[in-house]
Amino acid sequence: MIGIIQQVLLELLDQHGGNELKQRVLKAANVDPSINYRIDKNYSDDECLRLINAAVIETGLSETTVYQHYATAFLKKAQALFPRFFEIADDSEGFLLRQARIHAVMASGLKRQDERQHVNDKFTATSIEPGKVRVIYRSANGLCRLYQALAFEVAALYDDEIEFEEPCCMHQGAVHCEFLISWPNKRQEVACD
Amino acid sequence: MTDNQNLSLRSVITQIADQLCDTIDNNFDIHVAVDTPDTEGQKLALLVNFLLENVRRSLDDMQSLNMQLEDKVKERTSLLDLILAGSNDGVWIWDIANDELTLSGRWYSMLELPHDANTQSPEFWLQQIHPADRGRFRDAIKRLRKGESEHLNVEYRVKTAHQGYRWMLCRGVCQKDNNQQCSIVAGTQTDISAMRIFDQESGMTNERYLRERVEDAITEEQSLFLVYVTVENIDAILTSSEHPSNAMLYPIIQERLSKVSNLHLVASKLSAITFAVMGFESELAATNLTIEDVCQQLRDNCANTQRTFDDEIRFEVAVGAVVSSMLRIEQSQQLINYAWSALRRARQLGQTCIFTEAHISQDSRRMRVEKELRRSLMKNALAPDYQAIYQGKTKTLEGFEALARFRHAELGTVSPGEFIPIAEDAGLMRELGYSILDSTIATIKQWQSGVLRDHPFYIAVNVSAIQLQDPYFADNVLAKLEGANVSPSRLKLEVTESTLVESFKHAAEQIDKLRQQGVRIALDDFGTGYSSLSYLRSLAIDTLKIDRSFVANLHENKQKSAIIKTVYELATELDLSVVAEGVEEAEELDFLNSIGDMAIQGFLLARPLPADEAIDQLPRGTY
Ligand code: HEM
Numbered sequence: 001m002i003g004i005i006q007q008v009l010l011e012l013l014d015q016h017g018g019n020e021l022k023q024r025v026l027k028a029a030n031v032d033p034s035i036n037y038r039i040d041k042n043y044s045d046d047e048c049l050r051l052i053n054a055a056v057i058e059t060g061l062s063e064t065t066v067y068q069h070y071a072t073a074f075l076k077k078a079q080a081l082f083p084r085f086f087e088i089a090d091d092s093e094g095f096l097l098r099q100a101r102i103h104a105v106m107a108s109g110l111k112r113q114d115e116r117q118h119v120n121d122k123f124t125a126t127s128i129e130p131g132k133v134r135v136i137y138r139s140a141n142g143l144c145r146l147y148q149a150l151a152f153e154v155a156a157l158y159d160d161e162i163e164f165e166e167p168c169c170m171h172q173g174a175v176h177c178e179f180l181i182s183w184p185n186k187r188q189e190v191a192c193d
Numbered sequence: 194m195t196d197n198q199n200l201s202l203r204s205v206i207t208q209i210a211d212q213l214c215d216t217i218d219n220n221f222d223i224h225v226a227v228d229t230p231d232t233e234g235q236k237l238a239l240l241v242n243f244l245l246e247n248v249r250r251s252l253d254d255m256q257s258l259n260m261q262l263e264d265k266v267k268e269r270t271s272l273l274d275l276i277l278a279g280s281n282d283g284v285w286i287w288d289i290a291n292d293e294l295t296l297s298g299r300w301y302s303m304l305e306l307p308h309d310a311n312t313q314s315p316e317f318w319l320q321q322i323h324p325a326d327r328g329r330f331r332d333a334i335k336r337l338r339k340g341e342s343e344h345l346n347v348e349y350r351v352k353t354a355h356q357g358y359r360w361m362l363c364r365g366v367c368q369k370d371n372n373q374q375c376s377i378v379a380g381t382q383t384d385i386s387a388m389r390i391f392d393q394e395s396g397m398t399n400e401r402y403l404r405e406r407v408e409d410a411i412t413e414e415q416s417l418f419l420v421y422v423t424v425e426n427i428d429a430i431l432t433s434s435e436h437p438s439n440a441m442l443y444p445i446i447q448e449r450l451s452k453v454s455n456l457h458l459v460a461s462k463l464s465a466i467t468f469a470v471m472g473f474e475s476e477l478a479a480t481n482l483t484i485e486d487v488c489q490q491l492r493d494n495c496a497n498t499q500r501t502f503d504d505e506i507r508f509e510v511a512v513g514a515v516v517s518s519m520l521r522i523e524q525s526q527q528l529i530n531y532a533w534s535a536l537r538r539a540r541q542l543g544q545t546c547i548f549t550e551a552h553i554s555q556d557s558r559r560m561r562v563e564k565e566l567r568r569s570l571m572k573n574a575l576a577p578d579y580q581a582i583y584q585g586k587t588k589t590l591e592g593f594e595a596l597a598r599f600r601h602a603e604l605g606t607v608s609p610g611e612f613i614p615i616a617e618d619a620g621l622m623r624e625l626g627y628s629i630l631d632s633t634i635a636t637i638k639q640w641q642s643g644v645l646r647d648h649p650f651y652i653a654v655n656v657s658a659i660q661l662q663d664p665y666f667a668d669n670v671l672a673k674l675e676g677a678n679v680s681p682s683r684l685k686l687e688v689t690e691s692t693l694v695e696s697f698k699h700a701a702e703q704i705d706k707l708r709q710q711g712v713r714i715a716l717d718d719f720g721t722g723y724s725s726l727s728y729l730r731s732l733a734i735d736t737l738k739i740d741r742s743f744v745a746n747l748h749e750n751k752q753k754s755a756i757i758k759t760v761y762e763l764a765t766e767l768d769l770s771v772v773a774e775g776v777e778e779a780e781e782l783d784f785l786n787s788i789g790d791m792a793i794q795g796f797l798l799a800r801p802l803p804a805d806e807a808i809d810q811l812p813r814g815t816y
Contacts, residue, residue: 036230038232038235039232039235039236039239040226040235040236040238040242081232081233082236104243105239105240108239108240108242108243108245108246109238111224111226
């Protein structure tokens with residue numbers, strides 16, 4: 001997992017609970033307390049999942065709440081780092097369609113081809129029709145809840161309303177998760193044409 | 194931004210820039226790494242890496258596209274190679290701008306040349322072409338380059354390394370540059386020697402091949418001989434044997450014409466029934482054979498007299514031969530003409546003819562006669578003689594026979610024995626026949642309103658086989674009679690057995706048609722053929738003409754007199770009139786009269802004379 005994910009989580013913990021909370025989480029997750037996550041480096045997926053779990057436990061919040069806070073913080077950070085990515089997309093649909101490719105850009109920072117490939121394999125986003133996007137997510141990390149939180153946050157950022165469905169999910173035994181995101185207002189526009 | 198941060202970012206930029214220097218060698222397979230803790234620095238490195246990755250991917254895509262293209266080209270090239278190998282054609286590419294010729298390995302091997310140069314000058318190609326064909330080749334290339342023709346398609350001979358020539362068909366097209374100028378010409382070269390020199394039907398070499406071989410031999414001053422052979426009894430063989438078509442006979446003929454001692458003879462087919470055998474005199478000497486021996490062996494082989502061959506077929510052949518060293522030969526065509534001439538003589542004489550110098554002058558007389566005959570026919574200057582025919586007992590005039598005559602200011606009187614065969618060979622029989630018919634009808638018209646006004650007479654005209662095969666012959670004759678206002682009963686047409694043999698059905702149709710309109714028909718030379726009697730049964734005729742050979746000295750020859758008596762009785766039985774030909778002696782006439790009433794033709798009573806004289810000399814009281 002590329003360091004940006006963990007970096008944002010630790011910053012978030014630092015903001016809300018100070019260095020003490022951050023260190024508790026690091027400790028619970030069995031991670032080097034002096035670690036500085038880099039956005040151009042790969043760290044083990046496992047370590048990341050441990051941090052997320054530790055964060056949920058140590059904050060005493062629900063997983064969903066943690067993801068919601070995380071999504072807000074993550075996108076804030078992403079926006080600060082890569083404002084162009086957000087400008088290029090006209091709306092949240094355009095952004096979500098590009099998400100997999102943004103990941104690919106991030107993966108370029110990794111030295112090894114297999115690591116890059118591993119990142120790229122996780123997502124594919126396709127437009128089914130205007131106002132409807134299908135995302136296939138196939139990662140052993142099973143972070144579909146995180147995805148959902150991020151998707152809603154993106155929509156909010158662009159002032160869009162979305163509907164989110166997950167017709168299949170790895171947690172229910174499917175080989176991958178499938179997200180159907182639709183923009184009901186947009187579809188109406190098309191229908192009125 | 195603090196100074197520290199500034200410093201860190203400068204070092205990030207330097208690090209990245211230094212690493213990017215590797216791309217100078219087209220090496221994009223690098224990963225830019227920065228050791229800064231600064232996220233912005235990491236971001237820059239990351240995006241540079243993304244860029245590099247995209248460059249790599251594009252390069253990879255291009256390379257794989259290239260490879261795909263190369264594979265395609267390879268695949269197509271090997272397919273093309275396969276097709277070319279299958280077609281056995283040579284390939285040539287002429288780069289006009291650089292004046293360079295690239296030739297395939299097959300191109301060289303077709304000419305039995307080693308493939309030792311990658312490119313050649315176009316002159317090299319030209320040098321391989323037979324001098325006589327170079328002009329044609331040059332013209333064809335010129336037309337292609339000028340755009341006057343879209344495709345190159347030219348046949349020529351090329352010299353092979355072993356001093357022989359092979360025929361090639363060269364095909365090609367032009368590639369044009371931006372100025373519409375021909376920049377590259379490319380195409381194939383196909384060996385068509387076999388196609389050109391073999392007769393499709395028989396698989397034997399053809400006349401073209403013979404000509405070329407003769408030409409080569411003459412050019413190389415090699416002494417050779419040609420034997421021309423015509424099968425005379427092909428029809429009889431086809432009707433009587435289990436070989437219903439010529440095609441089945443060809444292999445047999447070929448075998449028989451090629452097996453003469455140890456000679457290496459090549460038999461070529463010239464027509465359905467005529468073949469040529471070519472050999473070299475050096476071989477004759479080596480095998481101690483004369484040309485006469487070769488001709489005799491060929492005859493024997495054809496007739497299978499020595500029982501050399503298993504099958505029963507006996508070819509009756511006429512054989513004419515020519516040996517180049519016996520004559521002054523400058524051109525191949527001369528030798529070929531002489532061979533034909535020898536064959537013609539052999540057919541006329543019924544024996545082998547070896548062509549000699551003496552024949553050349555005869556041939557030139559022959560050619561002169563043919564030329565003058567043509568000229569006379571064109572000018573309508575051929576007037577027949579007329580020989581009167583009388584009733585044997587009463588001596589009353591019955592009619593005349595028109596006899597073809599050729600009198601010429603310089604050639605003198607040319608006998609029918611000489612000019613009829615010439616006319617036959619030259620295909621002039623039809624014209625000659627019509628010319629005599631026209632003259633005869635004109636004569637009848639003149640006489641029936643002149644001296645012979647009150648006398649019923651006819652004029653008989655000989656009809657040739659070729660005339661009777663013309664489906665419009667009867668119509669033509671009847672139209673001519675009508676046009677001249679001459680009654681058909683005044684005309685008698687004489688046909689011979691040999692005339693009928695050619696195509697009996699057609700001839701019989703024409704004869705019937707004429708007869709129905711009143712033209713009378715005589716069977717000429719009766720008794721000389723094999724099957725006269727069968728014709729009597731199947732052909733509607735009016736008169737039998739007994740051949741002069743039965744008449745000569747018949748009073749002294751019991752057999753002849755018996756034959757004539759029988760023929761006479763037969764004729765009377767069948768209600769046919771009889772004319773005896775060639776009556777020259779009073780005794781012959783007396784004897785014929787003693788048999789019965791018949792008409793007499795012969796020197797004893799009248800000679801053939803020009804129209805005016807024939808009438809003037811008619812004895813009074815005969816008409
Ligand atoms: C500028 C915007 C974004 C950036 C720079 C970014 C970057 C990244 C990076 C670097 C990772 C780690 C990938 C790995 O190592 O496998 C990641 C993971 C992830 N991101 Fe994003 N992301 C962005 C937007 C989003 C959005 C909009 C969503 C969802 C709607 C999203 C969903 C996820 C999820 C679910 C993962 C975890 C995947 C896994 O490991 O299973 N990201 N992101």
